[in-house]
Amino acid sequence: MLRPTLADVARAAGVSTATASRVLNGFPRVSPQRRKQVESAMLALGYARQRAARATTSRQTGSIALVVCEEVPRLFTDPYFPRIAAGVGRELTAVGLQLVLLTVPATDDYQEPVLRYLDGGHVDGALVVGMHGRRPLDVGWLGIPVVFGGRPVQAGRSDRLSYVDADNQGGARLATQRLLDGGRQTVATIAGPQDMTAGVDRLLGYRQAVARAGRYDDGLVVFGDFGQASGDYATSRLLSRRPDVDGIFAASDMMAVGALRALRRAGRKVPEDVAVVGFDDLPISSWTDPPLTTVRQPVEEMGARMTGELLALIDGSPARRCTVLDTQLVPRKSA
CATH class of the missing domain: 1.10.260.40 (lambda repressor-like DNA-binding domains)
Structure with a gap:
């Protein structure tokens, strides 16, 4: 039974x-x-609960779940998720384990079937990426190990959960400082979603850099959803209210691509009139016109490290495991 x-x-x-x-x-x-x-x-x-019995039994099913908390179309249009999956798949292939992909739109109705599957003995552990704070996936009660991609958003519980993250604050400071060091006087940001820790941390890094330079102005902050269309729309709004902008830090490369499109439509040359810096170092950042200066986060390595941490937990490691990977500025011609 x-x-x-x-x-x-x-x-x-x-x-x-x-x-x-x-x-x-x-x-x-x-x-x-x-x-x-x-x-x-x-x-x-x-x-x-039977948490201990399942958590201490190593690799019963031979399968690991990759849980992506995003709408399905975004899964196939945002390059971040395939790159995470590539790092995960590489590590699992090396140890002969299977990957099960589960998608969870940010609604309670869609969460329950996934949670039921995870709790049903089908997988030995789960990797969770794309976490939003509006309706966080509540995995703390599951009897299997879980590792998050990015610091988890659950209020008051992130000190009990394992994760692998990139240095989003430090990377955002590097990006903003690049614009300031280039002589830009009015540096704006297109911030990411504030219900995701990456969006929060990148905005904080920007604010730290401009405050240190004595140039903080809340009117220079606009918001997007990490997608290209939102970067286009946010840049158009920004230019309409602050035509003096001469530098933009976009908190993702896809939003930076949208910013370049909006600037071109407005007749602004990059970098002569407005310099632009992105974040992620996606392949598209080398193909834009001009090529995009950006911050590299090691996405494939994040997927690989998440997998390694999860396997350690499955094999009996009792400790919470948290890793923050370095980011680095990649200078190109947009700034």
Whole structure:
């Protein structure tokens, strides 16, 4: 007989899996009525966590899940995710393990089937990338090891979760300093989503650099979603309200590509009128006109390191494992 999962408990209690997880983990923000419903369902089903038994048993299924928390179209249009998957796949192939790809749009309805699958004994561990804070994937209760790509966004719980990240703050400071050192007087940023730690950290790095130079101006901050269209739109808005802008740090290469398009449409030459620096060092950054100065984050290495950390956890390492990889400026002709 299959043991009941937390998803079964949630279904019996008439609540979401996330709510059942919060009850199980002792989180305070659950109403007494729902807490009672969950506890009653756990008792009726005979639910037991069994975290230790599964976590200490090495490689039962021979499969690892890569969980991508993004809409499916974004998975195939944003080069970040294939590069992460390439690093993951390389490491798994070397040890003879299979990769299972799971996609999770940022809604509760779509999270529950994935969480049920992860808790169902199908995989030995999970790698999670693309985390948003609006509806974070609640994996803390699962009986398998989990490693995040990027510092996780769960408030108050990132000190208990394993992750591999890039130095987003430091890279953003390098990018902004490049513009300042080039003599740019009015340096703006197209910041990334503020419900993702990469977006938050890159904005913070920009703010640190311009504040140190005595040039901080909140009116020079616009926001995008890391995608090309948002970079185009944000740059057009920026130019309409601040035509004196002569430097732009875009928090992703795809937003920088959109910025170049908007600047060209507005008759601004790059870098003569406006210098542009991106972040990621995607292949497209070498093909833009002019080639894009950017910050390289080692995406494939992040995927490989995430996999190595996860395998160590699966094989019995008891410690939380956190790694931050260096970033570096790649100078080209846009700044």
